Amino acid sequence: MRRSMGFGLIFAVALTGCTTGSGNYSSTGLAPIPGSITYNGQPRTKLTKSPAGSSFPHSFTDQWGREVEEIYIIRPDRSLLIAERHYRPIFSLDDD
Template sequence: MKIASLLLLSAALITGCTTTELEPIPGSITYQGQPRTKLTKAPVGSTFSHDFYQGSRVVEETYQIQPDRSLKIVRREYRTIFPD
C-alpha cells in the first residue's frame, strides 16, 4: 500500500513540474504585444527584471531575450506591499 501511495505522489509531483508559458498580465512589458524597440545590444539569453504594482502587491517579472530579439517571461513573483 505504501508503494502505491508513493507512486501516486511521485506521478503528481512530476505532472506538477511541467513548464507552462507565463501569459502577460496588465503591467507586463509584453501585455499588448512585443515592444517596438528591439534590444539589439543585449546578448541573446540574457535576462532582466521589471517590477510593477497590481493592486496591493508588487509583481516582479523576469524576461529573457530570445534569438529573434523578442522577450519571454520566464519568472513571475508576487509580493504584498504591507505584509501582515
C-alpha cells in the same frame, strides 16, 4: 533477463522525455498581465545590445495593488519571454 532489459529500456525512454536543455527558450512562458512589458504585444524597439539568452527584471504594481516582479529572457529573435513572476507580500509580519 529479458524482463529487466525491457524495464531498463522503458525507464531510459521515460527519463529522456523528462529532460530539457538549458538553452531551449521555445516555450510560450507566462501569459502577460496588465503592467507586463509584453501585455499589448512585443515591444516595438528591439533589444539589440543585450545578448540573446540574457535576462532582466521588471517591477510594477498590478491592477489589484500588488507589487509584481517579472523576469524576462531575450530570445534569439529578440522577442521577450516572461520566465518568472513573483508577487511581493503587501505587508510583513516582521513590521513593528
